[in-house]
Amino acid sequence: MKNKLFVTLGLLGMSMLAYAGPKHSQETSYPSYKGLIMAGYQGWFRGPQDGTNQGYGHYGSGKQFDEKHCTIDAWPDVSEYEKTYETPFRHADGSKARVFSSADKSTVDLHFKWMKEYGVDGVFVQRFFSNTRGEQQNSVPNRILTNALEAASKYDRAIAVMYDLSGLKKSGEDCSLIMEDWKRLVDNEKVTNQVGKKTYLHHSGKPVVAIWGVGFPDRPYNIRNIGLDRLIDFLQNDPVYGGCTVMLGVPTFWRSLEADCINDPYLHTVIKQADIVLPWTVQRFSPLLHNDMDRFRDLVIEDIRWCKENGVDYVPAVTPGFSWHNLSKLEFPDDVKPVGSIPRQGGRFYWQQLSTAMLAGAEMIYVAMFDEVDEGTAIFKCTGEPPVSDTAKFIDMDGQPSDHYLWLTGEAARMLRKEIPLTFTMPVRK
Template sequence: MEKITLIITYYLFLAFNGVLANKHAPETKYPTYKGLIMAGYQGWFRLPENQVMYPNEKEVRIDMWPDVSEYQKTYKTGLKHADGSTARFFNSADKSTVDTHFRWMKEYGVDGVFMQRFFGAARSHGAQSHATNVLKHAFEAASIYDRAIAIMYDLSGLRGKNEDCSTLIEDWKYLVDSLKVTDQKGTKTYLHHNGKPLVAIWGVGFPDRPYNIRNIGLERFIDFLKNDPVYGGCSIMIGVPTFWRDLNADSNHDPYLHELIKQVDIVLPWMVQRFSPLLHNDMDRYRDVILSDIAWCKTYNIDYVPCVYPGFSWHNLSVHEFPDDIKPVGSIPRQGGNFYWQQMSTAIRSGAEMIYVAMFDEVNEGTAIFKVTDNPPVSDVAQFVGIDGKPSDHYLWLTGEAAKMLRKEKPLVFSQPKRG
């Protein structure tokens, strides 16, 4: 008993003298996720040209082409437009590129983004890595343009065998200490929830992953984020399959998933490819899933954020990654924004208090909402999805309109709004 008393006294002494002081800024412009529409931000379209997602004349792994007319710096690709001009692309690691993206968020009313932090980047989080540079630029731009920003750890890349979430614990310390993500210079815009910095962990409960959620230290990582006296005091959002509640269909059948969910603050189901405008009355199914999910979450005092996406296509990616199962072009069509708006309005009408958009910049799976073009390159090895003749900023504008309706700044409408 005397030993326990001495230990408690020691830690109280450290805390009193600031040794164990929490390193997060106590205030932020964004104290809650509620009322916001946040998007995922990949930031992986980086030079050099042999980077997996970067296009060249022989291998193209993207299905949409960005509108690059506003970027300060663009780069030649091996592709040509129909008029013979060289198709140019941006570099996610350029500071000017990230600045342009966050300026668009401000201009169109996109509240902010979750920065994807893949396990591979966390495993080797050195200061010179391209992924880390993207983070640095993003947090600076978020402060300049007053946009909400948060870290989303994506477990993709975790091998499972002899590997666990210890890497993420050390990486979070690195991000807090070296990049000051929760105490950025200038305006503090790190997204909080329930009064605490929000950290997302995505990729929990999917059956196609090489890791078992029971033995990769997830509870230890969650406990660290919640309770560590220096780096903890965080809220947690967990990214799970669409049918996590029933432990069916796209979800692991292991009830341990529910035990993990009950330890966090927000549930985010991944709904990309799970709903389609090509299925009759699929928005009724989408609505019913959201209503039942919200009811489950209320039982356990957990918040809930549905996922929306504008469309989907990974034809060009599948040519190289799945040559025996090549996907069609535009397998989930955008329909000029109608599919996107159906999800937005259905989610809001069903009681969603916050929304997650997949994704801001993901042109490789055709889910991007940033500026894309109807004038992609012509190629013998690739086919691209267009945007149905809409302006390149159409989905940014729709997202801003939805954010106003989510906050009841404008009446909710169920037909896609028209620009004046």
């Protein structure tokens, strides 16, 4: 009888330990970031009748979207969307210009369908600090994340969560809100245990969670007192919600602690606690500067050397270009940026970064961004024939088709995996 009791208690203890283990699925189509090109996914665009009551969110300011309130510099090609929304803008032929809403399930499905068709490996879904306040159970960002998880499973694309610290206040808040939010996402949204095909991105056998915005001097928070060490420890070691790979988004010059980075060696302490470092190089390099790709190459080489010496993996960021004209007119009227301040050059600048990063030794890449038309960095389908306007100005596609950057990304992913040779010459479709 005593032996039976001990056996029963032992089995009960084992079952309790199993229950207390990580809630993440060990199964995934993407066990490593290495060999993949991932993009950032904002998912923050809104339409006036999409049920969110956010007007033309992120297309314009104050829910409005017209020549005086326009905040985008690239216009999406909406010819394939199931749902679109009329705007006050008109094309050259007089037809009303339309936009999509990220809140529509069909929109998210189409985006992941494109990823599958063109060979884009997947996306990090951006989750801003404001999304961590309160329960957020029925929030629009949660709905979009749920739709993205379903679409990622449907089209077998990698997906991961990237927390953006933008919105973290100077005092009274810390990263404990992210810990509680991660628990909710794991429990309620099943982010690391999708229904259907499991595609949550893993690295070193563990699900990846990214924290972006660490070490930038223009932020109101001090990284020494927002609990970053506790957050990293929680994500890596919590017996139920941990067991994760942590990726930190940091400034370009994080290694030297200068220029766009805070001059605080504590940043290196935090990076060494993490597993992957992602330097943010958008606007730091330009095809208009002589030999700038040599500078980019040297930076990546030295970054990788530091990371190897300190046991951290490294992923460089690349972008097709940058344009912030319309938004800058509203936010910085005394410093309005030109249209296409970092020109795309028909994809040549994008391909230069991709091939240079690979030559320098990069084994995985982050693209900024998949759907960011505010800053003109989107790689998804944008039109070369945007609306005409006397006030708002938009970039075009330099004569390239709207899917050009999706196609280039797919080709680069093949090149990264050595399925095709490394070349600095931008490929041409046959």
